[in-house]
Amino acid sequence: xxxxxxxxxxxxxxxxxxxxxxxxxxxxxxxxxxxxxxxxxxxxxxxxxxxxxxxxxxxxxxxxxxxxxxxxxxxxxxxxxxxxxxxxxxxxxxxxxxxxxxxxxxxxxxxxxxxxxxxxxxxxxxxxxxxxxxxxxxxxxxxxxxxxxxxxxxxxxxxxxxxxxxxxxxxxxxxxxxxxxxxxxxxxxxxxxxxxxxxxxxxxxxxxxxxxxxxxxxxxxxxxxxxxxxxxxxxxxxxxxxxxxxxxxxxxxxxxxxxxxxxxxxxxxxxxxxxxxxx
Numbered sequence: 001x002x003x004x005x006x007x008x009x010x011x012x013x014x015x016x017x018x019x020x021x022x023x024x025x026x027x028x029x030x031x032x033x034x035x036x037x038x039x040x041x042x043x044x045x046x047x048x049x050x051x052x053x054x055x056x057x058x059x060x061x062x063x064x065x066x067x068x069x070x071x072x073x074x075x076x077x078x079x080x081x082x083x084x085x086x087x088x089x090x091x092x093x094x095x096x097x098x099x100x101x102x103x104x105x106x107x108x109x110x111x112x113x114x115x116x117x118x119x120x121x122x123x124x125x126x127x128x129x130x131x132x133x134x135x136x137x138x139x140x141x142x143x144x145x146x147x148x149x150x151x152x153x154x155x156x157x158x159x160x161x162x163x164x165x166x167x168x169x170x171x172x173x174x175x176x177x178x179x180x181x182x183x184x185x186x187x188x189x190x191x192x193x194x195x196x197x198x199x200x201x202x203x204x205x206x207x208x209x210x211x212x213x214x215x216x217x218x219x220x221x222x223x224x225x226x227x228x229x230x231x232x233x234x235x236x237x238x239x240x241x242x243x244x245x246x247x248x249x250x251x252x253x254x255x256x257x258x259x260x261x262x263x264x265x266x267x268x269x270x271x272x273x274x275x276x277x278x279x
Contacts, residue, residue, distance in 0.1 A: 108153045108269070115232065116273035118142050120150075122265045123167070132200070133171055134265060139164045142272075147230045149271045155236035155259030156180070156224065157268055168270075172262050173237065174200035181227040182207070182237055187215045190225060193237050193256065203262065204241065207254035214252040216240060222256050232274040 109117065120138040138144045140163050150157045150170050158172035173180060178195035192208050199206060210216055220240045226233030238256035245252055 108151070112232075112234065112274075114274060115271050116143075118144055118270045118272050120144070120168075120268050120270055122268065125265060132175065133161070133169050136160075136168045136170060136268065136270070137166070138270060139167045141165050142270075144168050144270050144272060149231045149235070149274075150268050151235060151271060152260045152268060154261065155238065156231060157258075157260045157262065157265065159230050160270065173205055173258060174203065174262060176200070178205075179229060180231050180237060181225040181229045182222050183225045184214075184216050184240075185221045185223050186217070187220075189214055189216065190227075191222075191254075192228075193222060199255070204255050204257055205238065207240065207256055208251075210252040210254060212245065212247075212250040212252060214254075216243060216252065216254050218243060221259075232271065 109115070118138055120136040120142075123135045123137050125132075125134040136144070136150075144160060144163055146160050146163050148160045150159060156173055158170050158175065158178065160168050160170045162169040171177065173193065173195055175195045176197045178193075180193040181190075182193045183190050189210060191210050194206050194208055196206055207216075207222065218240050222237045222240065224231040224233055224235040224237055236259045238258040240254045241257050242255040243252065244254070
């Protein structure tokens with residue numbers, strides 16, 4: 001805009017304006033004012049219209065960019081407000097998730113008043129082709145030791161295989177080394193839940209040592225028995241999803257899906273003290 005006032009076009013407009021003002025006064029003084037007035041009007045009216053058009057255009061140009069700047073500023077303010085609201089929504093969702101986890105955790109503690117729990121966070125999740133290992137931010141300084149069970153409010157996750165002062169490593173019940181004494185909640189039948197490398201890729205475990213005439217059914221809930229394993233009695237392991245009868249061994253083999261979501265491990269609980277069962 002500043003460049004316009006320094007342009008030649010603007011200088012010409014100023015000269016024309018001065019001419020239209022000064023020349024009539026001189027001609028009137030010489031006695032030919034009316035003739036000069038008509039001549040000048042015929043000459044300058046088109047220029048005046050053009051000047052008015054240009055002035056209106058400049059005003060519109062200035063108004064347009066003033067409005068544009070206002071809209072840009074308003075959009076920036078709205079964008080900042082949206083970012084602020086998104087942060088608030090994220091914080092609210094995080095708090096809500098934490099409250100739900102704490103509520104479920106308290107429910108589990110009410111069900112097992114004889115257990116002592118240590119809450120832990122998963123800091124890494126990895127391993128080899130044969131074993132999935134995840135790391136927790138709790139260790140011996142928090143009374144976490146090897147072979148201690150790890151659970152969520154939904155069910156058993158796995159157990160500790162290594163412990164440092166402020167960290168520990170664990171595997172899930174899908175691991176081929178996992179073996180849990182169990183029973184069918186509906187019938188009371190004893191069995192053993194075992195991990196298997198090939199089955200782990202499908203996210204399931206095998207239920208062994210059921211008799212040929214077992215009454216186990218798809219959908220039955222399987223709980224830990226507390227016998228012959230590191231897991232205390234009464235924890236949910238999973239639900240039966242498939243059953244096979246082996247006529248040669250005269251046994252029943254069932255397959256279960258873990259109750260705990262082993263694909264999304266973030267917050268867990270280590271059972272650091274509990275009553276054991278032995279045969």
